[in-house]
Amino acid sequence: MTSGAGSPGPPGRPTAEQIDRLLVGAPARHTREQVAAEAGVPRELAERIWRALGFASLAEDAVAFSDADVAALQRVGKILDGGLLDEQTVIRLARALGQTTARLAQWQAEIIIGAMLPPDREASDAELAHVLDTAQQLLPDFEHMLVHVWRAQLAAAGTRLLTMADEELVPTRVFTAVGFADLVSFTRRARELDEQELAALVEGFEARASDVVAAHGARLVKTLGDEVLFTAPTAAQAAAIALDLVETGELRIGMAYGPVLPMLGDVFGTTVNLAARLTAIARPGTVVVDSAFAGELDGNLAAELHKIRRRPARGLGVVQPYVLRRPSS
Known part of the structure; x- marks a missing residue:
């Protein structure tokens, strides 16, 4: 970036047009x-796709x-x-793409x-320009990594669904282990910390949860600030995750096993609700599971149930909970 027609001057503050040109590339023409x-697409459909992707409606001109x-x-x-997908499915895929990206x-x-x-x-114009220059250098690698990771995650998701579905390609309900991990005394701690300390606490919690869940071949469904929701194909995997996570003593975890409805990248159903209720029952530093989860773990030597x-x-209604612990030996 230059200032005037003479020798290059100090970089100026990046404009919205510069950011758009760097990241989007092609200029607006239509x-x-x-x-x-x-x-060659009906205008109504084009506008529905645009809204599903999460972009604002614009003036006609x-x-x-x-x-x-x-x-x-x-x-x-x-x-x-080509008849590969119908319109409703295309809109749903567009909405998933828009919200996720x-x-x-x-x-x-x-x-x-x-x-x-x-x-x-406040950042100087030169520092802001440096961010834009760095983004320009990183963009090709980020773009390549994004496609690679998306393909790998898509393969993993397909494998999970096929494993859980047995003979049904697209199950309406699947049996799985569901867990909620909750940061203890988050409201009190949030009042005591400044914004940066609170952000570091939440990011550290989410990072550790994500790493542990991934290490055991399970899935982090979503994060809710002071809480994460995860699923695992088996109760044994979920138990290993919970016992690793709860070691710090700063968490309490509730888990249940049963049918769930996977939809919009999330999971729904009584099993999910039960796992949430069990989290409220759990004391700090403990893991509480339901009777179905306990039954799935019966005979597993890697955990004890009380x-x-x-x-x-x-x-x-009334439920029979169990506390999950590592073997005393």
Whole structure:
């Protein structure tokens, strides 16, 4: 970047146009009507896809779409024309893509900016320009890594579904172990910490949970600030995860085994609700499981189960919980 026609001056503050040009590439050339016409896709469908991807509706005369947008819509048109997917499925896939990549992009941007800009003062124009220059250098590697990891995760997801589905390719219900890990006294600790300390606490918790869950071949479904939800194909895997996580004494964990409904990347059903209720029963530094989970673990030498008194679980009646521990030997 230069200032004036003479010798290069100090870098200026990056503009929205510069960021867009770096990350998107192709310049905007089309309006809403033009991009649909160029792609040969009905305008209503194009707008539904755009909204599903998470982008705002624009004015009729706003020139905001590039040739890359035209090419993307053309690909969607070919999928529909070829009968590979129906319109409803395309919209659902677009919504999944939009929500996931929006969170990914926000998260990555926060990490890069947090690492490169001073936390205690306003960043200078030169420092902001340096972030943009660094992003330009990292972009090809990030893009390659994104596609590679997505393919690997897609393969892992397909394998999990096939394993759980038995003879059904797309199950409506699958049996799995569900666990909630909850940070103890999070509300009190949040009041005592400043913003950076609180962010470090939450990120450290999520990072450890993610690492432990992945190491045991299970799946971190979502994070909820002071809580994470994970699933595992077997109770034995879930037990190993919980016992590794709870060692710090800062967590309490509830787990249940039974049918769940996988939908929108999440899991739903009574088993999920029961795991949440058991988390509320658990004392700090302990793991509590339901009777079905205990039955699945029967005979497993890697864990011990201790029956405790029956408890009412809100909305689920009276349940028989067990405390899960490592073998005393």
